[in-house]
Amino acid sequence: MSSIRSDQQTPKSSSDPVFVPVTGSGRSTDHLKVVPECRCLRDRIREAVDQLADGLDRTRPMVRHEIENLARQILIELDLSEGYTGWTMVAIGSAFWRDQVAGIPHDRRLLLLPRCMRDTAVCPAEMTVDGLQCVDCGACSLTTLKSEAESLGYRVMIAEGSPAVMKIILGGHVDAVLGVSCLDVLERTLDKILLAGIPCMAEPLLSGGCEETEADEDRIRELFRTPYRKAEVHTRSYVHLMRCAARLFESSELAELLPSRRSESSLGPMTDERLDALDPIECTEAIAYDFLARGGKHSRPFITLAAYDALSGDRCTGPDGGRQVDQIPAVVRRMALAIESFHKASLVHDDIEDDDAFRYDSPTLHRRHGMATAINVGDFLVGVGYRLVSSSSTDMPAETTADLLSLFSSAHTRLCEGQGAELIWRDARKKRLEPIDALKIYALKTAPAFQAALLAGLRLAGPVDELTESADRFSRHLGIAYQILNDLDDWNDPRDGVMAGKKTCADDLLSGRPTILWALALQSLDSSDADRLLATVESDEPPKKRIADALALYQKADVFTKAEQLVARHAARAIEAADAIGNQPLAHLMHFLVDAILDRRPLAINEG
Numbered sequence: 260m261s262s263i264r265s266d267q268q269t270p271k272s273s274s275d276p277v278f279v280p281v282t283g284s285g286r287s288t289d290h291l292k293v294v295p296e297c298r299c300l301r302d303r304i305r306e307a308v309d310q311l312a313d314g315l316d317r318t319r320p321m322v323r324h325e326i327e328n329l330a331r332q333i334l335i336e337l338d339l340s341e342g343y344t345g346w347t348m349v350a351i352g353s354a355f356w357r358d359q360v361a362g363i364p365h366d367r368r369l370l371l372l373p374r375c376m377r378d379t380a381v382c383p384a385e386m387t388v389d390g391l392q393c394v395d396c397g398a399c400s401l402t403t404l405k406s407e408a409e410s411l412g413y414r415v416m417i418a419e420g421s422p423a424v425m426k427i428i429l430g431g432h433v434d435a436v437l438g439v440s441c442l443d444v445l446e447r448t449l450d451k452i453l454l455a456g457i458p459c460m461a462e463p464l465l466s467g468g469c470e471e472t473e474a475d476e477d478r479i480r481e482l483f484r485t486p487y488r489k490a491e492v493h494t495r496s497y498v499h500l501m502r503c504a505a506r507l508f509e510s511s512e513l514a515e516l517l518p519s520r521r522s523e524s525s526l527g528p529m530t531d532e533r534l535d536a537l538d539p540i541e542c543t544e545a546i547a548y549d550f551l552a553r554g555g556k557h558s559r560p561f562i563t564l565a566a567y568d569a570l571s572g573d574r575c576t577g578p579d580g581g582r583q584v585d586q587i588p589a590v591v592r593r594m595a596l597a598i599e600s601f602h603k604a605s606l607v608h609d610d611i612e613d614d615d616a617f618r619y620d621s622p623t624l625h626r627r628h629g630m631a632t633a634i635n636v637g638d639f640l641v642g643v644g645y646r647l648v649s650s651s652s653t654d655m656p657a658e659t660t661a662d663l664l665s666l667f668s669s670a671h672t673r674l675c676e677g678q679g680a681e682l683i684w685r686d687a688r689k690k691r692l693e694p695i696d697a698l699k700i701y702a703l704k705t706a707p708a709f710q711a712a713l714l715a716g717l718r719l720a721g722p723v724d725e726l727t728e729s730a731d732r733f734s735r736h737l738g739i740a741y742q743i744l745n746d747l748d749d750w751n752d753p754r755d756g757v758m759a760g761k762k763t764c765a766d767d768l769l770s771g772r773p774t775i776l777w778a779l780a781l782q783s784l785d786s787s788d789a790d791r792l793l794a795t796v797e798s799d800e801p802p803k804k805r806i807a808d809a810l811a812l813y814q815k816a817d818v819f820t821k822a823e824q825l826v827a828r829h830a831a832r833a834i835e836a837a838d839a840i841g842n843q844p845l846a847h848l849m850h851f852l853v854d855a856i857l858d859r860r861p862l863a864i865n866e867g
């Protein structure tokens with residue numbers, strides 16, 4: 260394997276292709292997920308992977324496109340089908356992390372087993388949010404694998420990609436993950452775990468499908484029997500900063516950073532009973548604090564914390580990161596909270612403007628408490644954001660406070676302008692839209708929040724004059740790419756046509772939102788097809804028919820491919836901006852954000 264050089268793993272530059280997931284476009288990766296048929300073939304690939312792994316730079320996590328490139332090269336060198344690419348990628352990921360996993364004691368490791376190994380016809384176990392609750396009936400081998408791993412000290416879940424997995428990781432309960440699953444699930448769920456720098460090894464199942472799948476149980480045992488020994492190299496990891504961002508919303512930290520002005524009862528889940536028991540003057544704060552603490556991916560507060568750390572010694576991503584995050588000053592954590600408070604305020608108002616029914620699996624605030632109360636709570640959250648800044652003014656220089664106020668107010672007004680442009684277009688009779696106008700709206704609507712989160716963290720670490728231009732450019736392209744991916748997600752999987760049961764399918768089209776897909780279609784279609792597309796907006800046809808008509812025209816105009824190309828272009832420009840930054844830890848963070856934020860595969864951390 261000498262011709263496969265580990266320098267191919269170095270951070271990507273602007274000339275590297277940026278990997279963009281394609282499942283929303285109708286292109287499938289199924290042909291790359293073939294499991295090598297016999298053990299001798301699997302061992303042959305593993306041997307090549309192990310040789311390669313010896314030369315990899317383990318000081319930072321590998322990203323998906325790097326692993327894919329290496330897998331493809333191994334298969335070319337072994338003269339094997341590209342169909343084994345997915346399987347080989349998992350083998351590379353596991354070999355990369357083996358030493359780090361070994362450095363985590365068994366009782367700090369999580370083993371994820373697949374529920375599809377059981378026979379559903381006889382299995383009496385219940386499925387809960389924490390996975391399958393095996394009652395050890397003995398009808399399948401899950402019970403023995405589970406008890407063997409537990410006897411070594413493992414925490415075991417029969418859950419694969421359950422949202423509970425990320426909660427356990429971010430809650431700080433485990434420091435390494437070992438997963439057994441089919442290649443589909445591994446592609447969807449383990450990517451982000453790997454990306455965050457959480458040591459992770461996986462063993463793909465031998466067959467796919469959702470029932471009575473086959474597994475190489477000897478390999479699974481080998482996996483969880485990986486002995487504990489001191490790791491030789493520390494791989495850079497954002498997991499401690501992610502945990503720090505998640506902790507901001509726990510009651511104890513909220514009480515410290517954002518003490519209630521009304522009563523202690525402002526913290527805690529907002530049940531009907533609790534609401535009834537409150538004095539009306541306490542209600543606004545209590546509803547707002549509850550919404551602030553609820554759901555969401557906390558990516559913006561994470562960006563603020565990580566940007567501050569990148570310019571303050573880059574300590575929290577190192578081997579002592581767990582202790583170093585405790586040293587992040589309260590004023591930095593308060594600004595991260597302010598960023599989230601502004602974001603949550605915009606969500607409350609956005610839900611009203613779009614009349615969305617659900618947010619974080621619960622009714623939206625205006626559906627639950629009424630329109631007027633929800634508007635008021637949104638306004639209150641804006642006030643909370645500014646209060647967090649003003650209450651920190653004694654903990655930072657006056658110039659920093661002034662810069663942050665200017666940053667937040669500018670982000671706030673630009674976001675309103677972008678949202679306003681979208682609403683005015685939505686309610687207008689004229690539905691023509693040029694792609695450039697859609698992108699301008701995206702730059703205003705989505706980019707300011709990323710920019711404010713990033714620049715706030717940088718400004719708290721010191722003056723940022725020479726970084727501002729690159730950070731602005733980075734945020735603009737990241738925001739635009741993120742919004743285009745949201746547009747693509749709205750159509751989910753066009754191969755299936757109109758997706759029954761997917762409540763959000765083509766919601767943008769039905770609610771008349773201006774999207775890049777719409778603009779690209781109008782740009783490409785001839786005038787009669789463009790008129791047919793325009794007619795879908797005011798048509799009296801049932802939604803299913805309108806969606807099907809628009810989908811056919813979108814496909815005719817090839818807008819899904821064009822939108823993906825735009826995502827790749829803006830992601831590449833964000834990377835260019837990152838590479839223009841002289842500071843290495845900050846450039847690493849920006850690369851990480853491009854990979855993490857522009858990855859559409861679902862995981863609990865990304866639900867909001």
Ligand code: SF4
Binds near residue numbers: 378382397401
């Ligand atoms: S051993 Fe557990 S998972 Fe397997 S069939 Fe019995 S209850 Fe279900």
